[in-house]
Amino acid sequence: xxxxxxxTVLLASGLALLGCPKELPxxxxxxxxxxIGIEKFERGDxxxxxxxxxxxxxxDPGQQRVDSAQxxxxxxxxxxxxxxxxxxxxxxxxxxxxxxxxADLARYRACEAxxxxxxxxxxxxxxTIQAIGQCRAVxxxxxxxxxxxxxxxxxxxLRGKVARKHYLNAVYYYKRKAYxxxxxxxxxxxxxxxxxxxxxxxxxxxxxxxxxxxxxxDAEQTRDRLLRNYPDSPEAERLRRGSPG
Numbered sequence: 001x002x003x004x005x006x007x008t009v010l011l012a013s014g015l016a017l018l019g020c021p022k023e024l025p026x027x028x029x030x031x032x033x034x035x036i037g038i039e040k041f042e043r044g045d046x047x048x049x050x051x052x053x054x055x056x057x058x059x060d061p062g063q064q065r066v067d068s069a070q071x072x073x074x075x076x077x078x079x080x081x082x083x084x085x086x087x088x089x090x091x092x093x094x095x096x097x098x099x100x101x102x103a104d105l106a107r108y109r110a111c112e113a114x115x116x117x118x119x120x121x122x123x124x125x126x127x128t129i130q131a132i133g134q135c136r137a138v139x140x141x142x143x144x145x146x147x148x149x150x151x152x153x154x155x156x157x158l159r160g161k162v163a164r165k166h167y168l169n170a171v172y173y174y175k176r177k178a179y180x181x182x183x184x185x186x187x188x189x190x191x192x193x194x195x196x197x198x199x200x201x202x203x204x205x206x207x208x209x210x211x212x213x214x215x216x217x218d219a220e221q222t223r224d225r226l227l228r229n230y231p232d233s234p235e236a237e238r239l240r241r242g243s244p245g
Contacts, residue, residue, distance in 0.1 A: 024051055030060040034069060046076040067093060067102045074106065078113055087113035087134075104142035108151055111135040115154060121164035132158045163189050163196035170205060179209045200226060204235040 024036065037052035053069040053076070063069075074089035090110035094103045114131035135158070138151035170185035186206040190199065203226040210219035227236050 023048065024055065028055070030056055030063055033059070034063075034065055037069065037072060041072055041076060044079070046080045049073070049076040067097055067100050071102050071106055071109075074109060074113075078109070078116075081116070083113040083116045086110075098141070104138060104145040104147050107134065107138045107141065108145075108147040111138060111151060111154060115158070118158065118161065121161050122168050123165075125162050125165050128158050128161050132162075159193055160197045163193035163198045163202075166193070167198045167202050167205070170202070170209075174205060174209060177212075179212045182209045183213075200230040200233040200235040203230070204238065207239070 024033070028036070033052050033056040037049050037056060040046075040048035040052060050073055053073045056063065056069050057066055057073070060066075070089065070093040074086050074093070077083075077086035077089055087110045090106040090113065093100070094106040094110065097103055111131055111134035114127055114134055117127040118125070118131055119127065132155055135151040135154045138145065139148045139155070142148055166185050166189040170182040170189070173179070173181040173185065183206065186202050186209065189196070189202050190206070193199075203222055207219050207222040207226065210216075210222060223239060226233075226239060230236050
């Protein structure tokens, strides 16, 4: 699936280049192209921005403002909600110029583009996982960047969404009395996404699944863990009241 996503990004980038409207006359200088690109960006003319800045980048790649132009291309695609293509453009900058002054921002914007593609928890979370990878790259490659903290916050949010997906899978099997399958999902969630916002719910559901199967020792250990780690949670209160799941 990840390979499919990667190919889709490359294809989207290529199609965007082919489909970009060609309205600017030939023979414009690099300075004129950059100025026009900025003016069109400020007016919200995203197609015009892309055309001007792409010509600026490709016709004179040695210009000092190439990094800025490449970032603006990504932003224009992002504002068009073409998030896959935006991510490809941001990564083109961050990977091509990893020590450049805009590389950390470009990598973070790639993360945000994938965040926009991240669906509701009940759906496939491949784009969410891609977003986590990009955000982690910001933290690992640019730990002193002002975007590293933002990326860390994004990772926590995204991991919570993936954890929720595993929880919903477990609930699906629990409701169908497939308690062993529910336990597999819940154990994976608790081991892979410790401290996620869904953890109290997962612990309660795991306790209930163990209880349904008569695994008394496992159920008691899970109960103790929930009461110990989340004593003020609604799930702990349900346990103390003895409410069924």
